[in-house]
Structure formats: structure tokens, C-alpha cells
Amino acid sequence: MPAYGWYEWPVLADGTKQPHYIHGDGPLYFAALTAWKPGTELDAAHGFAIVTNDTEGGMVDIHARRPVALPSDVAWRWINPSYLTDDARELLNKGVPEDAFTWHPVRQEVGNSKYQLADAIEPI
Template identity: 40%
Template sequence: MCGRLSQYRGIHDFVAVLSIPDALINHVGDASLDRYNAAPTTALAVLHQQGQQLHADNLRWGWRPHWARDRPAPINARVEKVAHGRFFRAIWHHRLIVPVDNWFEWVDAEDKTRQPWLIRRADHGPVFCAAIGQFPTAETAARDDDGFVIITADAAGGMLDIHDRRPVVLRADRVHEWLDPATPIERAEQMLLFEGEGSEVFEWHKVGKAVGNSRNQGAELIEPVT
């Protein structure tokens, strides 16, 4: 996963397709998010659960443990290592969903430039990316080093032509189980390894190279080009 995504619909549009009965505690607002070209370190809308309450908050994309200040904060975590490695041990229990409309990947082109591609669900529905992070709770206040990483797995099928890694995307009816603090960590790892959406669920197309500059925003960035 290259590290660029879109969140342009409103948070209520994302939540509406989830089977979570309790009211949303919304700290990101009701308006459309309008983030067509979000880059790492950007504060993005995330979903997490405290008790039985679903929360929507803005959280920085990227996280590293306090003992790793000598390196850049990762934005992704490999599913093969995230549950058992030392690096993400402190946040492995803190599960999130990053709801997105699409993400972008770059492929080397014949003219030695890099061609951006947009990947989204073929039905154009919300994409629910599994993530973990450090965030405020009822027991802990906000901290300067709060943030999240998106969990990635090997790509499969035709998506290999675009990139060899992609986010672990959960079906809408799996989101509540992933977020529920009562879900055992062994079950959470099983979901990541075996229950992510397959490549047949997605479609992809080329987009203009303006998306390469994260200062560029707007709906024209997600339009297909020939």
C-alpha cells in the first residue's frame, strides 16, 4: 500500500451500512469529509469502540512506540507480523477501522514516470480498513504521539499488477466484531488472516498524476483517465 487515500463522504454515510445499533459518538462532524488525497501524518476519521459505544474521532495516520524515535513512524503494519512482533505490541489490543472511499497506488510506466491508480470497491460502497492505534479513551487523555497504522496483506489476483500489498478490508458485517473490545485477540488475528475481502470485490483505474501532490484536492483527482 503506497500511502495515499480518499475520505470524501460523511462519517454518517460510512456508519449507515454497519450493523451497530447504538448511537454514534461523533467528534468529526456531520459534513462531508472532502479528503480526496490524504497523505501520511494527516488526521483522518477513524472508528473505534469503547464498551458498546461506537466513536468517530480524528487521528493522525502514523504511529511508533516511544522507544523508536530514531525512525519515521510507520503508516502500515504487515498482517504477518503485527500480532506477534515487538514494534506494535503496545497497540495490538487497540483496534480501529479506517473508513475510506478508495486508496491509490503508483506503478512504473513505460516512459519512466509513475502512473497512479485508484482502487475502490466495485459496488462503490465504503471500504473498511482494519487498523490499530493509540487514541484517547475514557481512562486516558489525548497524547502528542497518538496515531494509527493500517494493516496490510499480500495482494492477490489482478491487483498484483498494481501493487503487491493492500489493506486488509473487512466486510461491513464483520466490523462490529473487529471493533468489539470483547473479541479475543486470537479471533481478531484470525479475521485479519482469513476474512479480508478478496481482490474480486475491487475495481481499479488510472487517474491523473496531479494526485501525486498531496496539496491537490478535489473530485477531479478520482476521475479515470485513459
Template identity: 40%
Template sequence: MCGRFEQSETPRYYADALSVHISEHLMRLGENSPSYNVAPGQRPWMIMPYKGELLFIGMTWGYRTPKEAAEKKKPCICARVEKSRMGSYFRHMFSEGRVIIPFGGWYEWTLENGKKQPWYITRKVNEPIFMAGLTNFRPSVEQSVDTGFVIVTEDSGAGMVDVHDRRPVALEPEDALAWMNPDTPVEEAAHIAQTRSIPTEQFVWWKVDRAVNRVGPNNNGKHLLVPVSESA
């Protein structure tokens, strides 16, 4: 988990789902278009609190240390919830860089007849999901290093493990706000991430067209979410 996700709504839509106010001048940092196929290295919306309001920031999906950047290593895109709090790699972000990434669903792959078959996973109810994330970005701080975010993941459960054994930590609005609140103690934030993720039973998933496998302007539309038949 998770190699791609869908983020097709506006900042206002996600803010309304969180029941929070966002001022117009802080609402967007960067300009984004709706995306049904967000890939690592792209810059979807990342939400973080700042001076009592929410910033919607177009932020690179992926993180690597300055040393890794110098060595041109591939960035990490996910952080295991079991290790991110205590491990030296993400510990500084778990303390000061907890964020959320709003989305409607994500993609996973199985191997069928030697080909990668994408699946779309979303909620059974028509409501957005807020992934727990971590970032090294700090607003109003001049930074000389690469900035980006990673998605916090956990073990999959129930039938979802047949598609992939990892899934994002997906939070309801109340828990999402508490997770990224800088006043929330690290221990409480860890508890939220480890115990409050939306249960697997509240999700549904289906096969979608293999066009999802290719990233580009011609593979970024609502048609990517349409189920395909078993015989396709």
C-alpha cells in the same frame, strides 16, 4: 500499500453503513472536511468503540515509538497482518487498539516511462470499505506520547498484484464491527484479519491523473478519481 486514500463521506454515512447508532456528542472528535487524497501525517476519521458507542476521531495517520519520535524517525503507516499480532512493535495495539478507518478507495503507483503513475482502487459496488487499523490512542486517558494509527495490510491477489503486492485488510461492516470490538478475543480478531478481507475480485482499479502525486488543497477534489486514458 497504501500511500493515500479517499475518505469523502460524512460520519453519518459511514455509521449508517455499519448499521449502528452514534450519539451527536460522541460522533465527532475534531473537525474534518471531505478528502479525496488523504496522505500520511494527516488526520482522517478513525472509528473506535467507547462505552457501547462509536467515536469518530480525527487521528494522525502514522505511528512511532517515543524513542523514534525523539530521534525524529519517519512514522510507520502500515502493519503487516502476518506480524502485527505477535511482533513486539504492534502487539500492544493488536490487543487493545483495534480500530477501523472508513474510506471509498485507495491509491497505488506503478512506474511508467520513469514517472509515478497513480491508480485508484475501489469496490465494484457503491459501498464504503472499512480498513482494519491499529492505534495507541486511548479515549479518556491522558497520554504524553504521540498518538496515531496504522493500516493493517495483507498480500494482494489476482490482478491487483500488478499494481502493488500489498493491499489493506478491507472488511465488510459485520466483520469490521467484530474486529474492533474489545470483547473479541485476539485470536478471533487475527482470524478475521487473515481470512475475512473482501476478495480482490470484488475490486476494480484504473489510472488517474498524476495530480494525486501532490498533496495540498488544490489536489483534493472528486476530479482525482476520474479515469485517464491509456494515452494520457
């Protein structure tokens, strides 16, 4: 699943949630799973789930888990339907390291799916 970043809402000391935008230096490729098979109809029953892993280091303050982002060369292997399951599982260990990401607080409006303005990723 291609993306440029994702949002998390850590709880602040006063109990409120503050959205943060987390990103790398360029496109990210999240490992995802689906029941859809090439050549079959796309429908609501064949969505996908993004694979996550526990966080470490400073990112723990934002959330306990994060998407597994794969480098582009590894992502190409991940999406190959003929890749063996055990080999695919091993690819999850080759994700982009946590220190490749940066994050900053963003405006509260990003929690509303109707908010689609470009400033949704701008630091506040």
C-alpha cells in the same frame, strides 16, 4: 478506518509512476491498529496503522500489497476492544476478496496532498 478507496502508484515501463484509484462498490472498512484507548486524550502519539496483506491476481500489477478491507459486520467485531486478540487475528482472513475491487489510472496531481478536487478519483 472507513474509506471509499485508496491510491497506488505502479511504475510504468518507461520508469514513470502512474497513480491508480482502487475502490469497491461502496464504503470500505480497513483493519487498523492503534495504541489509543477509549477515555484517553487524542494526540499525535496515538495515530494508527492500516493492516495490509499481499496481493494476488491482477492487482499484483498495481502493488505488492493492499489494505485489508473488512465487510461491515466483520468490521464491527474488529473495533470491539473486548474482542480477544487471537479471534481478531482470525477476522483478517475474512476480508473483502480482491475481485471485489476495480482500479483505473487517475491524474498525476493526486500525488500532491494539496490537491483536493472531486476529479481526483475520475479515470483519465
